[in-house]
Amino acid sequence: MNKKAIALPLEATLFEKKRLGAFYTPPALSDLIASWAINSTHDKILEPSFGGCGFLQSAAKRLNELGASKKNIPLYGCDIDPNAFHYLANTVGSLVDTSRFVLGDFLTLRKPKSWPTSFDTIIGNPPYIPYQQISPTVRDIAIKKIKNLGFDIDLRSSLWAYFIILSLKYLKEGGKIAWVLPGSFLQANYSRTLIKFLGSKFSKIAVFQIKERLFLDEGTDESTIVLLGTGYRGINKEEPKEISLVYCNSSNDLKKSIKEWQSGNAIEASCASPCLLPWSLSQRLAFFQAAERQIVQFLFSPHVYVHTWEILGY
Numbered sequence: 001m002n003k004k005a006i007a008l009p010l011e012a013t014l015f016e017k018k019r020l021g022a023f024y025t026p027p028a029l030s031d032l033i034a035s036w037a038i039n040s041t042h043d044k045i046l047e048p049s050f051g052g053c054g055f056l057q058s059a060a061k062r063l064n065e066l067g068a069s070k071k072n073i074p075l076y077g078c079d080i081d082p083n084a085f086h087y088l089a090n091t092v093g094s095l096v097d098t099s100r101f102v103l104g105d106f107l108t109l110r111k112p113k114s115w116p117t118s119f120d121t122i123i124g125n126p127p128y129i130p131y132q133q134i135s136p137t138v139r140d141i142a143i144k145k146i147k148n149l150g151f152d153i154d155l156r157s158s159l160w161a162y163f164i165i166l167s168l169k170y171l172k173e174g175g176k177i178a179w180v181l182p183g184s185f186l187q188a189n190y191s192r193t194l195i196k197f198l199g200s201k202f203s204k205i206a207v208f209q210i211k212e213r214l215f216l217d218e219g220t221d222e223s224t225i226v227l228l229g230t231g232y233r234g235i236n237k238e239e240p241k242e243i244s245l246v247y248c249n250s251s252n253d254l255k256k257s258i259k260e261w262q263s264g265n266a267i268e269a270s271c272a273s274p275c276l277l278p279w280s281l282s283q284r285l286a287f288f289q290a291a292e293r294q295i296v297q298f299l300f301s302p303h304v305y306v307h308t309w310e311i312l313g314y
Protein backbone atom coordinates (compact mmCIF):
# COMPACT_ATOMS: atom_id res chain seq x y z
CA MET A 1 0.00 0.00 0.00
CA ASN A 2 1.33 3.42 -0.88
CA LYS A 3 1.48 5.72 2.06
CA LYS A 4 -0.23 9.01 1.63
CA ALA A 5 1.62 12.10 2.74
CA ILE A 6 0.01 13.41 5.85
CA ALA A 7 0.31 16.86 7.32
CA LEU A 8 -1.86 18.82 9.66
CA PRO A 9 -3.66 21.60 7.79
CA LEU A 10 -1.41 24.60 7.15
CA GLU A 11 -3.13 26.66 9.78
CA ALA A 12 -2.20 24.01 12.35
CA THR A 13 0.90 25.74 13.55
CA LEU A 14 3.65 24.43 15.74
CA PHE A 15 1.62 25.90 18.60
CA GLU A 16 -1.32 23.64 17.74
CA LYS A 17 0.94 20.63 17.29
CA LYS A 18 2.46 21.28 20.70
CA ARG A 19 -0.94 21.72 22.31
CA LEU A 20 -1.98 18.25 21.11
CA GLY A 21 1.48 16.70 21.19
CA ALA A 22 0.80 15.95 17.52
CA PHE A 23 4.21 14.99 16.16
CA TYR A 24 3.71 12.13 13.76
CA THR A 25 5.98 9.11 13.57
CA PRO A 26 8.10 8.76 10.42
CA PRO A 27 6.82 5.88 8.22
CA ALA A 28 10.12 3.97 8.29
CA LEU A 29 9.88 3.74 12.08
CA SER A 30 6.18 2.84 12.25
CA ASP A 31 6.72 0.18 9.54
CA LEU A 32 9.54 -1.39 11.49
CA ILE A 33 7.60 -1.41 14.74
CA ALA A 34 4.44 -2.78 13.12
CA SER A 35 6.47 -5.60 11.53
CA TRP A 36 7.74 -6.59 14.95
CA ALA A 37 4.45 -6.18 16.78
CA ILE A 38 2.03 -7.90 14.39
CA ASN A 39 2.44 -11.58 13.68
CA SER A 40 -0.97 -12.84 12.75
CA THR A 41 -3.92 -11.68 10.68
CA HIS A 42 -6.05 -12.50 13.73
CA ASP A 43 -4.25 -9.96 15.92
CA LYS A 44 -6.50 -7.21 17.15
CA ILE A 45 -4.55 -3.99 17.26
CA LEU A 46 -5.21 -0.79 19.18
CA GLU A 47 -3.63 2.62 18.39
CA PRO A 48 -4.77 4.87 21.29
CA SER A 49 -3.76 8.20 19.67
CA PHE A 50 -3.69 7.45 15.95
CA GLY A 51 -3.25 11.06 14.71
CA GLY A 52 -1.95 11.13 11.13
CA CYS A 53 -2.62 7.35 10.81
CA GLY A 54 1.04 6.44 10.21
CA PHE A 55 0.86 3.43 12.55
CA LEU A 56 -2.50 2.40 11.10
CA GLN A 57 -1.04 2.45 7.59
CA SER A 58 2.00 0.45 8.72
CA ALA A 59 -0.23 -2.05 10.52
CA ALA A 60 -2.46 -2.39 7.44
CA LYS A 61 0.63 -2.97 5.30
CA ARG A 62 1.93 -5.61 7.70
CA LEU A 63 -1.46 -7.36 7.90
CA ASN A 64 -1.59 -7.31 4.11
CA GLU A 65 1.88 -8.95 3.95
CA LEU A 66 0.62 -11.61 6.34
CA GLY A 67 -2.29 -12.29 3.99
CA ALA A 68 -5.16 -10.48 5.72
CA SER A 69 -8.22 -9.81 3.63
CA LYS A 70 -8.39 -6.25 2.35
CA LYS A 71 -11.67 -5.58 4.11
CA ASN A 72 -12.30 -4.95 7.76
CA ILE A 73 -8.78 -5.38 8.96
CA PRO A 74 -8.64 -5.63 12.78
CA LEU A 75 -7.54 -2.09 13.64
CA TYR A 76 -9.03 0.10 16.37
CA GLY A 77 -8.18 3.54 17.62
CA CYS A 78 -8.82 6.75 19.49
CA ASP A 79 -7.75 10.36 19.08
CA ILE A 80 -8.80 13.63 20.60
CA ASP A 81 -8.16 15.60 17.40
CA PRO A 82 -11.00 15.73 14.83
CA ASN A 83 -8.36 16.15 12.08
CA ALA A 84 -7.28 12.58 12.76
CA PHE A 85 -10.62 11.41 11.36
CA HIS A 86 -9.99 13.22 8.06
CA TYR A 87 -6.68 11.41 7.83
CA LEU A 88 -8.40 8.15 8.68
CA ALA A 89 -10.89 8.63 5.85
CA ASN A 90 -8.08 9.51 3.42
CA THR A 91 -5.70 6.69 4.33
CA VAL A 92 -7.00 3.37 5.68
CA GLY A 93 -10.65 4.42 5.69
CA SER A 94 -11.66 1.86 3.05
CA LEU A 95 -9.83 -1.00 4.82
CA VAL A 96 -11.19 -0.59 8.33
CA ASP A 97 -14.52 -0.37 10.06
CA THR A 98 -14.46 3.34 10.97
CA SER A 99 -16.93 2.84 13.82
CA ARG A 100 -13.99 1.24 15.68
CA PHE A 101 -12.27 4.64 15.85
CA VAL A 102 -13.42 7.00 18.54
CA LEU A 103 -13.04 10.72 18.98
CA GLY A 104 -12.20 11.42 22.60
CA ASP A 105 -9.74 11.65 25.41
CA PHE A 106 -8.04 8.30 25.96
CA LEU A 107 -7.53 9.15 29.64
CA THR A 108 -11.22 9.29 30.42
CA LEU A 109 -12.49 6.92 27.73
CA ARG A 110 -14.96 4.18 28.60
CA LYS A 111 -14.48 1.10 26.46
CA PRO A 112 -16.42 1.76 23.24
CA LYS A 113 -18.98 -0.90 22.30
CA SER A 114 -17.22 -1.40 18.98
CA TRP A 115 -14.01 -2.53 20.73
CA PRO A 116 -13.29 -6.09 21.90
CA THR A 117 -12.65 -6.70 25.61
CA SER A 118 -8.93 -6.92 24.95
CA PHE A 119 -6.32 -6.52 22.24
CA ASP A 120 -3.34 -8.59 21.16
CA THR A 121 -1.19 -5.56 20.49
CA ILE A 122 -1.08 -1.92 21.56
CA ILE A 123 0.98 0.17 19.23
CA GLY A 124 1.69 3.86 18.75
CA ASN A 125 3.29 7.08 19.83
CA PRO A 126 1.41 8.86 22.61
CA PRO A 127 1.29 12.64 23.07
CA TYR A 128 4.21 14.21 24.94
CA ILE A 129 2.49 16.89 27.03
CA PRO A 130 3.78 18.11 30.42
CA TYR A 131 1.71 17.46 33.52
CA GLN A 132 0.92 21.15 33.99
CA GLN A 133 -1.18 20.99 30.82
CA ILE A 134 -3.27 17.99 31.86
CA SER A 135 -6.62 19.16 33.22
CA PRO A 136 -6.91 18.27 36.93
CA THR A 137 -10.36 16.73 36.37
CA VAL A 138 -9.06 14.48 33.60
CA ARG A 139 -5.98 13.64 35.62
CA ASP A 140 -8.04 12.61 38.67
CA ILE A 141 -10.16 10.24 36.59
CA ALA A 142 -7.05 8.75 34.99
CA ILE A 143 -5.28 8.34 38.33
CA LYS A 144 -8.19 6.32 39.69
CA LYS A 145 -8.18 4.02 36.65
CA ILE A 146 -4.44 3.60 36.95
CA LYS A 147 -4.75 2.71 40.66
CA ASN A 148 -7.16 -0.04 39.63
CA LEU A 149 -4.41 -1.39 37.43
CA GLY A 150 -2.14 -1.59 40.48
CA PHE A 151 0.03 1.44 39.82
CA ASP A 152 0.49 4.79 41.58
CA ILE A 153 1.45 7.26 38.91
CA ASP A 154 3.73 10.14 39.88
CA LEU A 155 1.80 13.41 39.66
CA ARG A 156 4.62 14.98 37.64
CA SER A 157 4.22 12.42 34.86
CA SER A 158 3.86 13.64 31.32
CA LEU A 159 0.78 12.57 29.36
CA TRP A 160 2.65 9.77 27.57
CA ALA A 161 3.10 7.92 30.89
CA TYR A 162 -0.68 7.86 31.44
CA PHE A 163 -1.11 6.36 27.98
CA ILE A 164 1.39 3.57 28.59
CA ILE A 165 -0.30 2.46 31.79
CA LEU A 166 -3.93 3.03 30.80
CA SER A 167 -3.50 1.09 27.58
CA LEU A 168 -2.76 -2.02 29.69
CA LYS A 169 -6.42 -1.99 30.62
CA TYR A 170 -7.08 -3.12 27.05
CA LEU A 171 -4.23 -5.59 26.62
CA LYS A 172 -4.78 -9.35 26.49
CA GLU A 173 -2.73 -11.62 28.72
CA GLY A 174 0.28 -12.64 26.63
CA GLY A 175 -0.13 -9.46 24.53
CA LYS A 176 2.47 -7.04 23.19
CA ILE A 177 3.18 -3.34 23.47
CA ALA A 178 5.22 -1.30 21.01
CA TRP A 179 5.61 2.39 21.76
CA VAL A 180 7.61 5.30 20.44
CA LEU A 181 8.46 7.50 23.44
CA PRO A 182 10.47 10.60 24.29
CA GLY A 183 13.91 10.58 25.91
CA SER A 184 12.31 11.43 29.26
CA PHE A 185 11.37 7.76 29.53
CA LEU A 186 14.96 7.15 30.58
CA GLN A 187 15.67 10.50 32.18
CA ALA A 188 12.67 11.65 34.20
CA ASN A 189 12.38 10.87 37.90
CA TYR A 190 8.72 10.00 37.44
CA SER A 191 9.73 7.25 35.03
CA ARG A 192 11.53 5.16 37.63
CA THR A 193 8.49 3.55 39.19
CA LEU A 194 6.90 3.23 35.77
CA ILE A 195 9.87 1.27 34.43
CA LYS A 196 9.85 -0.94 37.50
CA PHE A 197 6.12 -1.57 37.07
CA LEU A 198 6.53 -2.43 33.37
CA GLY A 199 9.36 -4.79 34.26
CA SER A 200 6.97 -6.68 36.51
CA LYS A 201 4.21 -6.85 33.92
CA PHE A 202 5.93 -8.34 30.87
CA SER A 203 7.90 -11.51 30.44
CA LYS A 204 10.31 -9.78 28.05
CA ILE A 205 10.82 -6.08 27.62
CA ALA A 206 13.40 -3.85 25.93
CA VAL A 207 14.12 -0.15 25.61
CA PHE A 208 15.89 0.99 22.45
CA GLN A 209 17.45 4.44 22.64
CA ILE A 210 18.00 5.97 19.20
CA LYS A 211 20.70 8.56 18.81
CA GLU A 212 19.45 9.93 15.47
CA ARG A 213 16.84 12.70 15.80
CA LEU A 214 13.86 11.25 13.94
CA PHE A 215 11.32 14.04 14.43
CA LEU A 216 13.23 16.98 12.92
CA ASP A 217 10.86 17.12 9.91
CA GLU A 218 7.99 17.36 12.39
CA GLY A 219 9.55 20.44 13.96
CA THR A 220 11.00 18.91 17.11
CA ASP A 221 14.42 17.56 18.04
CA GLU A 222 13.00 15.27 20.72
CA SER A 223 15.10 12.15 21.17
CA THR A 224 13.45 8.80 20.57
CA ILE A 225 12.97 5.71 22.65
CA VAL A 226 11.28 2.57 21.36
CA LEU A 227 9.73 0.41 24.06
CA LEU A 228 8.85 -3.18 23.16
CA GLY A 229 7.24 -5.67 25.51
CA THR A 230 5.89 -9.19 25.05
CA GLY A 231 4.06 -11.65 27.28
CA TYR A 232 1.82 -9.29 29.24
CA ARG A 233 1.11 -10.81 32.64
CA GLY A 234 -2.31 -9.25 33.14
CA ILE A 235 -3.23 -8.81 36.78
CA ASN A 236 -0.37 -11.08 37.72
CA LYS A 237 2.77 -9.35 38.75
CA GLU A 238 6.20 -10.75 39.32
CA GLU A 239 9.28 -9.25 40.81
CA PRO A 240 10.78 -6.99 38.14
CA LYS A 241 13.87 -8.68 36.77
CA GLU A 242 15.58 -7.29 33.77
CA ILE A 243 14.85 -4.82 31.06
CA SER A 244 17.20 -4.74 28.11
CA LEU A 245 18.55 -1.31 27.27
CA VAL A 246 19.90 -1.11 23.74
CA TYR A 247 21.59 1.90 22.16
CA CYS A 248 21.17 2.41 18.42
CA ASN A 249 22.73 5.06 16.24
CA SER A 250 19.83 5.23 13.81
CA SER A 251 16.51 3.67 12.91
CA ASN A 252 18.46 1.45 10.47
CA ASP A 253 20.37 -0.03 13.39
CA LEU A 254 17.13 -0.48 15.24
CA LYS A 255 15.96 -3.20 12.86
CA LYS A 256 19.08 -5.25 13.48
CA SER A 257 19.01 -4.61 17.20
CA ILE A 258 15.39 -5.74 17.53
CA LYS A 259 16.19 -8.93 15.65
CA GLU A 260 19.13 -9.65 17.90
CA TRP A 261 17.19 -8.87 21.06
CA GLN A 262 14.40 -11.12 19.87
CA SER A 263 16.80 -13.99 19.20
CA GLY A 264 17.97 -13.68 22.80
CA ASN A 265 21.62 -14.48 22.08
CA ALA A 266 23.18 -11.46 20.55
CA ILE A 267 22.61 -9.09 23.42
CA GLU A 268 24.44 -11.46 25.69
CA ALA A 269 27.16 -11.90 23.11
CA SER A 270 27.85 -8.26 22.39
CA CYS A 271 26.85 -6.65 25.61
CA ALA A 272 28.79 -4.09 27.50
CA SER A 273 28.94 -4.37 31.23
CA PRO A 274 25.72 -4.42 33.21
CA CYS A 275 24.33 -0.98 33.64
CA LEU A 276 22.48 0.36 36.64
CA LEU A 277 20.26 3.29 36.02
CA PRO A 278 21.18 6.21 38.25
CA TRP A 279 18.78 5.76 41.09
CA SER A 280 21.10 6.46 44.01
CA LEU A 281 24.52 7.98 44.50
CA SER A 282 26.33 4.63 44.36
CA GLN A 283 24.18 3.52 41.45
CA ARG A 284 24.90 6.83 39.73
CA LEU A 285 28.61 6.13 40.09
CA ALA A 286 28.19 2.64 38.69
CA PHE A 287 26.17 4.09 35.83
CA PHE A 288 28.83 6.60 34.84
CA GLN A 289 31.59 4.02 35.08
CA ALA A 290 29.61 1.73 32.82
CA ALA A 291 28.77 4.63 30.49
CA GLU A 292 32.45 5.50 30.18
CA ARG A 293 33.22 1.98 29.02
CA GLN A 294 30.28 2.06 26.62
CA ILE A 295 31.40 5.33 25.03
CA VAL A 296 34.68 3.68 24.11
CA GLN A 297 32.85 0.78 22.56
CA PHE A 298 30.41 3.13 20.87
CA LEU A 299 33.27 4.61 18.86
CA PHE A 300 34.09 1.22 17.40
CA SER A 301 30.72 -0.35 17.02
CA PRO A 302 27.69 0.74 14.95
CA HIS A 303 25.41 -0.12 17.82
CA VAL A 304 26.31 -1.01 21.34
CA TYR A 305 24.25 -3.19 23.55
CA VAL A 306 24.09 -2.40 27.15
CA HIS A 307 22.91 -5.50 28.81
CA THR A 308 19.96 -5.35 31.09
CA TRP A 309 19.83 -3.17 34.12
CA GLU A 310 18.64 -4.59 37.36
CA ILE A 311 15.90 -2.68 38.97
CA LEU A 312 16.90 -2.33 42.56
CA GLY A 313 14.84 -1.15 45.49
CA TYR A 314 14.44 2.58 45.21
Ligand SMILES: C[S@@+](CC[C@H](N)C(=O)[O-])C[C@H]1O[C@@H](n2cnc3c(N)ncnc32)[C@H](O)[C@@H]1O
Pocket residue numbers: 020021022023024025048049050051052053054055078079080081084104105106107124125126127128
Ligand atom coordinates in the same frame (compact mmCIF):
# COMPACT_ATOMS: atom_id res chain seq x y z
C1 LIG B 1 2.85 12.16 19.04
S1 LIG B 1 1.32 12.23 18.16
C2 LIG B 1 1.37 10.64 17.45
C3 LIG B 1 0.33 10.31 16.46
C4 LIG B 1 0.44 8.89 15.91
N1 LIG B 1 0.28 7.94 16.98
C5 LIG B 1 1.79 8.69 15.26
O1 LIG B 1 2.58 7.90 15.78
O2 LIG B 1 2.08 9.33 14.25
C6 LIG B 1 0.15 12.15 19.49
C7 LIG B 1 -1.31 12.08 19.13
O3 LIG B 1 -2.05 12.08 20.37
C8 LIG B 1 -3.26 12.75 20.16
N2 LIG B 1 -3.76 13.11 21.51
C9 LIG B 1 -3.36 14.13 22.31
N3 LIG B 1 -4.00 14.08 23.48
C10 LIG B 1 -4.83 13.00 23.43
C11 LIG B 1 -5.75 12.42 24.34
N4 LIG B 1 -5.91 12.92 25.57
N5 LIG B 1 -6.45 11.33 23.96
C12 LIG B 1 -6.29 10.81 22.72
N6 LIG B 1 -5.43 11.32 21.81
C13 LIG B 1 -4.69 12.38 22.16
C14 LIG B 1 -2.89 13.92 19.27
O4 LIG B 1 -4.02 14.45 18.62
C15 LIG B 1 -1.89 13.24 18.32
O5 LIG B 1 -2.55 12.72 17.22
